[in-house]
Amino acid sequence: MGSTGNWYVAKCPIxxxxxxxxxxxxFGRTMVANLPNHKIGVIAVAMxxxxxxxxxxxxxxxKYQDNYNEWWAQIARNYYGENPYGRIIxxxxxxxxxxxxxxxxxxxxxxxxxxxxxxxxxxxxYNDMLNDLGLQAADVPLFVGEVEYKGEAAQSGGCxxxxxxxxxxxxxxxxxxxxxxxxLPGNGKDPWHFSAPGYRVLGKRYAQxxxxxxYDIDPEFDDPYITVTEKEIDQRxxxxxxxxTT
Numbered sequence: 001m002g003s004t005g006n007w008y009v010a011k012c013p014i015x016x017x018x019x020x021x022x023x024x025x026x027f028g029r030t031m032v033a034n035l036p037n038h039k040i041g042v043i044a045v046a047m048x049x050x051x052x053x054x055x056x057x058x059x060x061x062x063k064y065q066d067n068y069n070e071w072w073a074q075i076a077r078n079y080y081g082e083n084p085y086g087r088i089i090x091x092x093x094x095x096x097x098x099x100x101x102x103x104x105x106x107x108x109x110x111x112x113x114x115x116x117x118x119x120x121x122x123x124x125x126y127n128d129m130l131n132d133l134g135l136q137a138a139d140v141p142l143f144v145g146e147v148e149y150k151g152e153a154a155q156s157g158g159c160x161x162x163x164x165x166x167x168x169x170x171x172x173x174x175x176x177x178x179x180x181x182x183x184l185p186g187n188g189k190d191p192w193h194f195s196a197p198g199y200r201v202l203g204k205r206y207a208q209x210x211x212x213x214x215y216d217i218d219p220e221f222d223d224p225y226i227t228v229t230e231k232e233i234d235q236r237x238x239x240x241x242x243x244x245t246t
Contacts, residue, residue, distance in 0.1 A: 004091075010024075010028050010042060014042065015044045015045070015046040016046070016075050016079040021196055022044075023105070023107060023203040024042050024044050024203065025203055026199070026200045026202075026203030026207070027105065027203040028042050028203075028207075029207075030211075034211055034215075035211075035215065039099070043092055043095055045088045046107075047080075048071070048075070049070070049111055050076070050084070050111060051111040051112055052108055052112050052118065052122065053121070054076065054084055056085065056128075057132075060083060064082060072111075085125070088129070092129075102214050103142070103143060103214055105206055106122065106142065106145070107144070107147075107202075109146075109147045109159060109165070109166060110147055110158065110159040110162065110192050113159040113161065113162045114161050114162050116165065118165045119169055119172040119173070122142075122144065122172075122176075138175065141175045141176070141210075141214065142169070142173055142175060142176045143177050143179055143206055143213075144176060144177070144178055144179065145178075145205075145206065146163045146167070146182070147166070147192070148160065148193070149182055149184070151183075151184075151186055155186065155190055156186035156191055158190070166178060181202060184201055184202055185197060185198045
């Protein structure tokens with residue numbers, strides 16, 4: 001890993017040293033492969049098991065204090081200055097000095113499993129990020145991944161029901177898109193995590209969504225669960241034009 005605030009070649013672990021392989025790795029690889037004339041940068045701030053409130057600028061302090069000894073609180077303390085949202089904004093502003101922020105990726109849910117207010121909490125954080133970085137929703141779509149479904153592994157799909165809330169994101173956020181987790185294998189060791197091949201495919205799915213929505217590029221993957229359709233692309237154009245006129 002490189003030092004905080006400096007660009008470095010993306011090699012796992014891309015997030016905290018305890019994070020190991022996640023979707024951002026193959027997201028980046030796939031973006032680079034399809035955009036040979038672009039440099040792709042990733043700002044990665046993540047904590048396994050963390051509730052969404054830890055990324056709410058108005059709620060994280062209380063959540064952190066109330067859960068000081070939790071695993072994810074230790075990650076926040078050891079790697080993100082006790083303020084994960086603040087670290088995202090700090091690093092994003094540095095990124096804006098040399099590049100353009102084109103999208104935001106989110107993968108979270110098990111710690112808020114099934115909460116019907118979760119999409120609205122995501123919307124607040126998304127809007128806070130846009131405001132704090134001087135960005136417009138029309139220019140910076142949000143890509144939200146589903147959590148693990150029940151599969152062949154003995155332990156899998158521990159929070160499958162939360163995908164009902166994930167799938168509501170486009171209803172709550174006009175520039176929000178869902179990344180499917182259907183068909184992805186679990187690790188067989190716990191009910192919440194994908195296997196390494198599962199994370200690789202999930203990363204590719206994030207990239208596929210981003211390439212179609214942002215760049216109008218349609219890479220071909222042998223994957224039956226790609227979720228953005230031409231109808232959704234047309235709807236995005238309508239949503240973006242409406243946002244630019246308000």
